[in-house]
Amino acid sequence: MDLTPVLAGFGVVLEPANLLYCLLGVVIGMLIGVLPGLGPAATIAILLPITYGIEPVTAIIMLAGIFYGAQYGGTITSVLLRLPGEASSVVTVFDGHAMARQGRAGTALGIAAIGSFVGGTVSIVALSFLAPVVAGFALDFGPPEYTALALLGILLVSTVSSGNRLKALIAACLGLLLATVGRDGFTAAERFTFDNLSLADGLDFVPIAMGLFGLGEILYNLEQRHRAPDAPVSVANVWPSRSDLKQSSGAIGRGSVLGFVLGILPGGGATLSSLAAYAIEKRRAKDPSRFGKGAVEGVAGPETANNAAATSSFIPLLTLGIPANATMAVIFGALLIQGVTPGPQLVSEEPELFWGVVNSMYLGNILLLIMSIPLVGLFVKILRVRPAVLAPITVLITLVGVYTVNNDVFDIVLVIAFGALGYLMKKLGFDPGPLVLAFVLGSLLEDSLRRSLLIFDGNPAGFFTRPISGVLLAAFLLVALLPVVRSLVRRQRRSRERSSASTRV
Amino acid sequence: MTAPEENVTEQAGPPEDQPPAAGSLTNAITALVLLGVGVAAVAASWTLGVGTAREPDSGMWPLLIGVALIVLGAALLAKFRTPSDAERFTRSGWPVLGGLATMVVFVVVLEYVGFEIPATLLCFAWLRFLGRESLRVSIVGSVAVVAVFYAVFVGALSVPIPHLL
Numbered sequence: 001m002d003l004t005p006v007l008a009g010f011g012v013v014l015e016p017a018n019l020l021y022c023l024l025g026v027v028i029g030m031l032i033g034v035l036p037g038l039g040p041a042a043t044i045a046i047l048l049p050i051t052y053g054i055e056p057v058t059a060i061i062m063l064a065g066i067f068y069g070a071q072y073g074g075t076i077t078s079v080l081l082r083l084p085g086e087a088s089s090v091v092t093v094f095d096g097h098a099m100a101r102q103g104r105a106g107t108a109l110g111i112a113a114i115g116s117f118v119g120g121t122v123s124i125v126a127l128s129f130l131a132p133v134v135a136g137f138a139l140d141f142g143p144p145e146y147t148a149l150a151l152l153g154i155l156l157v158s159t160v161s162s163g164n165r166l167k168a169l170i171a172a173c174l175g176l177l178l179a180t181v182g183r184d185g186f187t188a189a190e191r192f193t194f195d196n197l198s199l200a201d202g203l204d205f206v207p208i209a210m211g212l213f214g215l216g217e218i219l220y221n222l223e224q225r226h227r228a229p230d231a232p233v234s235v236a237n238v239w240p241s242r243s244d245l246k247q248s249s250g251a252i253g254r255g256s257v258l259g260f261v262l263g264i265l266p267g268g269g270a271t272l273s274s275l276a277a278y279a280i281e282k283r284r285a286k287d288p289s290r291f292g293k294g295a296v297e298g299v300a301g302p303e304t305a306n307n308a309a310a311t312s313s314f315i316p317l318l319t320l321g322i323p324a325n326a327t328m329a330v331i332f333g334a335l336l337i338q339g340v341t342p343g344p345q346l347v348s349e350e351p352e353l354f355w356g357v358v359n360s361m362y363l364g365n366i367l368l369l370i371m372s373i374p375l376v377g378l379f380v381k382i383l384r385v386r387p388a389v390l391a392p393i394t395v396l397i398t399l400v401g402v403y404t405v406n407n408d409v410f411d412i413v414l415v416i417a418f419g420a421l422g423y424l425m426k427k428l429g430f431d432p433g434p435l436v437l438a439f440v441l442g443s444l445l446e447d448s449l450r451r452s453l454l455i456f457d458g459n460p461a462g463f464f465t466r467p468i469s470g471v472l473l474a475a476f477l478l479v480a481l482l483p484v485v486r487s488l489v490r491r492q493r494r495s496r497e498r499s500s501a502s503t504r505v
Numbered sequence: 506m507t508a509p510e511e512n513v514t515e516q517a518g519p520p521e522d523q524p525p526a527a528g529s530l531t532n533a534i535t536a537l538v539l540l541g542v543g544v545a546a547v548a549a550s551w552t553l554g555v556g557t558a559r560e561p562d563s564g565m566w567p568l569l570i571g572v573a574l575i576v577l578g579a580a581l582l583a584k585f586r587t588p589s590d591a592e593r594f595t596r597s598g599w600p601v602l603g604g605l606a607t608m609v610v611f612v613v614v615l616e617y618v619g620f621e622i623p624a625t626l627l628c629f630a631w632l633r634f635l636g637r638e639s640l641r642v643s644i645v646g647s648v649a650v651v652a653v654f655y656a657v658f659v660g661a662l663s664v665p666i667p668h669l670l
Contacts, residue, residue: 164589170577173573173577180566180567222601388631391636393628400654403666404666412615419605420605429592449561450565
């Protein structure tokens with residue numbers, strides 16, 4: 001491995017502006033994680049307009065900092081308030097808040113900070129070695145491989161997303177449909193523009209992401225506000241004891257590996273890996289009944305895994321140009337706005353950007369560890385800021401921010417419309433994540449599919465004759481058909497049980 | 506493949522404080538709307554021209570998505586009586602409509618009088634009526650927020666957003 005670009009990447013990170021934005025990103029991420037309501041995807045979406053005036057590498061360093069900073073910030077509210085600041089901290093509530101009630105909130109937060117640091121660092125080291133290999137492998141990808149990969153990514157994100165799978169697939173279809181609005185890239189024919197000039201170039205990613213994630217979330221919280229959270233508990237002794245560390249070390253090790261692996265997979269990411277880590281720790285425990293009552297491994301495993309996954313999910317984004325989850329889809333949008341197209345060429349053509357972003361994560365994780373423990377008291381105070389005060393500020397940032405994209409009032413109309421859609425989707429049990437991801441991948445998918453059909457002279461069987469696209473499509477069919485097969489087997493088993501019960505009678 | 510969420514939910518029990526679930530009417534309307542979107546997409550794609558597999562035209566891809574939406578919408582409609590994760594629309598949803606109305610007013614008025622007055626009104630409405638803050642906090646808060654926005658967007662960033670001053 002040639003270390004020159006890696007070292008040059010450190011040079012990029014150590015530039016004062018990049019250092020400052022890395023710090024800013026981590027702090028904003030932690031604050032956002034602390035404040036319940038807005039997740040990292042929403043925050044990054046809302047802050048997209050302020051990245052326009054910044055250099056691409058600096059902007060992405062800041063956005064990445066927001067992402068992994070939020071993973072830790074979410075822990076604080078989970079532990080102190082029984083209220084996850086964002087989805088990947090949901091399982092931390094179970095044991096983290098139980099520990100807080102036993103007067104061990106400090107220990108829970110300390111273990112979470114140490115686990116986050118270890119998970120994040122292990123993941124960055126692995127990312128540094130693995131990403132160039134994946135990028136090299138992906139250089140052989142053509143339109144059929146991209147078609148298969150994008151299809152598999154959308155299906156996996158829809159399959160493992162929170163909530164109903166059928167609804168997630170519908171959301172993904174809506175995202176693909178929205179991506180078709182505008183001029184056709186092949187024939188220049190206008191599609192679904194309703195003769196509106198503003199729609200001729202297609203829908204902008206920013207109002208969609210800001211509306212669905214940002215405004216949608218704010219409107220939903222407006223309705224849920226009457227559900228008051230618990231009063232914050234006090235925090236003392238943030239450093240965990242030796243026995244706590246010993247008890248958590250296995251969970252931290254397993255969480256690092258699990259988080260890294262799940263973060264790379266399309267559909268994986270911080271939320272999925274924290275849920276999986278909790279399930280594994282509980283299954284491995286000698287006394288699983290301790291879980292939910294303040295087991296320190298129940299905090300260490302998921303918190304390590306979510307930071308490891310947050311870091312490793314940059315691999316498919318930066319090397320293949322395929323975002324693994326909704327937040328990565330927003331960062332993908334940010335890169336495109338900056339004129340950077342993520343993909344296999346990024347490592348070789350823009351090494352400073354690639355290694356600058358990767359190496360900034362080492363620094364960001366150290367900053368997180370340094371700041372998280374002493375700043376717990378400050379975050380507890382921030383928790384006292386009322387959502388009623390924050391909501392109008394966020395709404396105004398969204399409305400004015402989206403205007404700055406094209407200086408067009410139509411974008412404000414769009415963001416309000418997508419905000420209403422985001423609220424309705426949340427109310428009706430549709431996850432907006434698959435919609436945003438499918439929207440981002442929509443044009444790549446259509447473009448690759450049409451090019452592939454031209455290559456194969458219109459024969460779709462051609463996808464299966466190429467090894468990589470064949471394997472990816474086989475995986476796609478397996479994932480798509482597995483739930484159907486499972487329900488058939490379950491139905492057969494039930495009817496067999498019923499018939500054997502009736503013969504016994 | 507068992508999603509880890511299922512294991513965890515099983516182990517941890519149902520989440521507390523859940524809003525009331527929607528009834529079959531809401532489920533059926535949702536599925537019908539999605540079916541309608543699918544049908545509209547198919548019809549519009551057809552008029553664009555579908556082409557052939559060898560030479561796909563502009564309408565082929567949206568047609569495929571429209572068909573998928575119809576199939577998935579029909580599957581959702583078939584399950585309309587099954588309890589789902591949709592939430593019931595209740596009176597607590599009125600503030601959401603109020604919030605949306607303030608944003609619509611903001612965008613309508615923005616081009617005529619600039620952002621300062623509609624932004625102040627929006628902030629005041631959210632603080633006083635939606636947030637139930639005191640009159641003093643609402644007035645001071647809304648003026649202060651808009652002043653900061655003016656300083657940042659107009660003063661520091663020179664964003665060409667319509668403004669009065």
